[in-house]
Amino acid sequence: MGANPLLTSHTPAWRSRLVVALLMLAFGVMVGRAAYVQIIGNDFFQRQGQVRFARTLEMPANRGRILDRNGLILASSVPAQSIWAIPEDMDQKADRSKLQQMAKLLDMPLADVEKRLNGKNRTFVYLRRQIDEDVAKKIMDLGIEGVYQRKEYRRQYPEGEAVAHIVGFTDVEDKGQEGMERTFNAQLAGEAGSRRVLKDRLGRVIEGVGEEVPPMDGQDIHLTIDSKVQYFAWQKLRDAVTESNAKGGSVVVLDVQTGEVLALANYPSYDPNNRRNLTGEQLRNRALTDIYEPGSTIKPAMVAQALELGRVTPQTQIHVGNGRMSMGGHTISDTHSYGTLTVQGVIQKSSNVGMVKIADRMSSEEMWKNYTALGLGQKPDLPFPGIAAGRVRNYKSWRPVEKATMSYGYGLSGSLFQLARVYSVFARDGVLMPVSLVRKGAIDESGRFQPSNPEEGKRIYSSKVAREVMHMLQMVSLPGGTATRSQTVGYSVGGKTGTARKQEGRGYADRKYRASFVGVSPIESPRIVVGVMIDEPRSSIYGGIVAAPVFSDVVQQTLRILGVQPDMTVQPQVVAADDEAAKEVTP
Numbered sequence: 001m002g003a004n005p006l007l008t009s010h011t012p013a014w015r016s017r018l019v020v021a022l023l024m025l026a027f028g029v030m031v032g033r034a035a036y037v038q039i040i041g042n043d044f045f046q047r048q049g050q051v052r053f054a055r056t057l058e059m060p061a062n063r064g065r066i067l068d069r070n071g072l073i074l075a076s077s078v079p080a081q082s083i084w085a086i087p088e089d090m091d092q093k094a095d096r097s098k099l100q101q102m103a104k105l106l107d108m109p110l111a112d113v114e115k116r117l118n119g120k121n122r123t124f125v126y127l128r129r130q131i132d133e134d135v136a137k138k139i140m141d142l143g144i145e146g147v148y149q150r151k152e153y154r155r156q157y158p159e160g161e162a163v164a165h166i167v168g169f170t171d172v173e174d175k176g177q178e179g180m181e182r183t184f185n186a187q188l189a190g191e192a193g194s195r196r197v198l199k200d201r202l203g204r205v206i207e208g209v210g211e212e213v214p215p216m217d218g219q220d221i222h223l224t225i226d227s228k229v230q231y232f233a234w235q236k237l238r239d240a241v242t243e244s245n246a247k248g249g250s251v252v253v254l255d256v257q258t259g260e261v262l263a264l265a266n267y268p269s270y271d272p273n274n275r276r277n278l279t280g281e282q283l284r285n286r287a288l289t290d291i292y293e294p295g296s297t298i299k300p301a302m303v304a305q306a307l308e309l310g311r312v313t314p315q316t317q318i319h320v321g322n323g324r325m326s327m328g329g330h331t332i333s334d335t336h337s338y339g340t341l342t343v344q345g346v347i348q349k350s351s352n353v354g355m356v357k358i359a360d361r362m363s364s365e366e367m368w369k370n371y372t373a374l375g376l377g378q379k380p381d382l383p384f385p386g387i388a389a390g391r392v393r394n395y396k397s398w399r400p401v402e403k404a405t406m407s408y409g410y411g412l413s414g415s416l417f418q419l420a421r422v423y424s425v426f427a428r429d430g431v432l433m434p435v436s437l438v439r440k441g442a443i444d445e446s447g448r449f450q451p452s453n454p455e456e457g458k459r460i461y462s463s464k465v466a467r468e469v470m471h472m473l474q475m476v477s478l479p480g481g482t483a484t485r486s487q488t489v490g491y492s493v494g495g496k497t498g499t500a501r502k503q504e505g506r507g508y509a510d511r512k513y514r515a516s517f518v519g520v521s522p523i524e525s526p527r528i529v530v531g532v533m534i535d536e537p538r539s540s541i542y543g544g545i546v547a548a549p550v551f552s553d554v555v556q557q558t559l560r561i562l563g564v565q566p567d568m569t570v571q572p573q574v575v576a577a578d579d580e581a582a583k584e585v586t587p
Contacts, residue, residue, distance in 0.1 A: 495519020
């Protein structure tokens with residue numbers, strides 16, 4: 001058998017040496033590359049590996065609760081799941097039937113699900129945030145490749161619409177957007193923890209690396225609100241706004257012994273658990289953020305100043321004639337011709353002419369100092385976003401006609417809350433108390449909240465003047481006054497009506513009014529101040545007819561909840577209100 005020519009041929013020595021040299025060169029490159037990766041460029045490649053496979057998982061903190069004064073939960077967080085996906089890992093055509101089932105569980109059209117999956121981001125996309133855990137489990141049981149779940153927390157508001165304007169709400173990232181949720185977001189949110197892990201290409205955790213930082217849960221916030229008082233006030237307000245076909249309204253309830261806010265009710269409201277299609281009308285906390293000219297409800301403050309300065313006494317005679325007077329080209333009028341009234345009669349009948357003549361006995365500076373001392377034109381010291389200050393112009397710019405209108409509530413503005421605080425001065429024997437919306441105190445060893453002692457107030461009027469004004473307020477609710485419908489079974493009451501025209505442009509609307517009533521109960525030993533405002537009522541425009549009955553119901557229920565003993569053993573003196581007496585309009 002012949003030999004193979006390739007085997008018998010003589011191979012040049014340089015060729016063998018070249019092969020060996022190339023192998024050695026390749027080996028040297030590999031050694032150099034290994035040295036570069038392991039030694040010289042180690043930090044860079046470690047970072048690249050971490051970028052691709054190491055992840056820091058955030059461990060969300062449990063947001064603190066918002067509680068009422070009795071510990072009832074107004075807002076809390078419950079575990080929820082968010083569904084997310086890696087679109088590039090999904091076989092959408094093969095799993096279309098499962099996608100349809102998932103879309104149904106997510107309560108989303110299939111087209112919306114597919115739109116999210118076909119978006120620009122192919123490595124991560126949320127399909128639905130904060131869904132119930134049982135729904136998330138059903139989705140994961142479908143076994144769709146590339147679909148995952150993540151634990152989060154969802155905010156719940158058990159009291160719904162009644163406390164929505166106080167508590168507010170959070171967004172999908174659990175950050176406060178309105179109300180107390182926004183004001184105390186930092187305290188409620190706490191601090192999220194973290195966990196460093198290695199993941200595979202499918203996003204599955206392989207192992208943990210590094211130390212785990214546990215989350216720090218948020219703090220609870222204890223409000224001064226009494227949820228029972230709040231709900232009842234909101235319910236009665238809702239009924240009154242609906243029955244009078246009004247635009248909206250507010251109710252404020254203050255505990256005059258402590259300065260604590262027991263209720264801040266507004267209507268219309270919204271459900272913080274379902275915030276679809278919200279409008280600005282629903283979101284506004286009217287009691288704190290809406291300012292308006294108070295009209296006749298401010299008259300007791302002006303009379304108190306005149307009494308304090310010694311310019312009048314409760315029995316001083318004020319001639320109001322036929323109830324009409326001209327000033328600066330403007331006509332100031334009353335609803336009736338009263339002839340002559342005492343100062344307390346001016347309040348009982350709500351005489352505008354009488355108020356102007358009382359104001360004539362004071363200087364503009366004295367009136368201005370009185371309003372500002374009562375907190376008008378200044379933001380109340382409450383932790384609430386967007387709270388209004390109102391407006392009281394400096395007295396140096398007042399014209400005579402403006403001084404006149406200032407005496408019966410025009411030319412200045414304030415919120416319903418500010419007006420309620422003004423009346424707390426009369427209830428507190430002439431002292432203006434600090435107000436609070438969050439309880440001040442500490443948690444004792446048994447886990448119960450122990451409130452601290454109330455702060456000292458600022459004296460505005462003498463005790464004698466405060467008692468005299470309280471008597472005048474009581475006369476307003478008695479026969480012959482403008483608010484007989486404010487009377488309450490078992491409890492003595494007193495207050496003041498207001499029926500003020502609404503501003504429109506540079507003037508006043510002809511048929512738009514705010515009907516209000518602010519009052520105190522019980523008279524001899526005051527415990528609460530209640531303010532009611534109905535915006536643009538249509539069935540009747542008068543505060544004594546529209547707002548006073550709400551005051552009556554709220555007072556009776558609140559005092560019962562607080563355990564205040566009745567101070568009257570007989571029925572109210574007036575069962576059917578005198579509608580003519582209740583009619584009062586500040587032009």
